[in-house]
Amino acid sequence: MAVRPAHFARVKPMAADGTLLFGGAILDAPGGRMIGSIAATNHTSHAAARAWVEADPYFTGDVWRDISVHATAFRALPYAPLPHG
Numbered sequence: 001m002a003v004r005p006a007h008f009a010r011v012k013p014m015a016a017d018g019t020l021l022f023g024g025a026i027l028d029a030p031g032g033r034m035i036g037s038i039a040a041t042n043h044t045s046h047a048a049a050r051a052w053v054e055a056d057p058y059f060t061g062d063v064w065r066d067i068s069v070h071a072t073a074f075r076a077l078p079y080a081p082l083p084h085g
Contacts, residue, residue, distance in 0.1 A: 002061065003058060003060075003061035003063060006057035006061075007056060007057045007058045007063075010056060010057060011023065011039075011056075014041075018042055019041055019042055019043075019052070020039060020041055020042075021040040021041060021042055021074070022039075022040050023037065023038060023039035023040070024037070024038060025037055026038055037058070037064065039053075040072070040074075046069050046071065049069050050067070050069050053067055053069070
């Protein structure tokens, strides 16, 4: 929690300029405790994405420890509400 304000100050402009597509907490159950984080970014290489992560206060502040970087291709889909079952 000590580095959270610095993390949000860093990612807010990155969300505005399209570098950070989305991010959030991974929870152990709905409404549960935070067990990790996910961030989808717009970088052209693993090296650029890793450099972005390693400059973040969550990384330098020892919040993010086990980092995995994966490439993906996002495609725009027509919006449809999720079914309620």
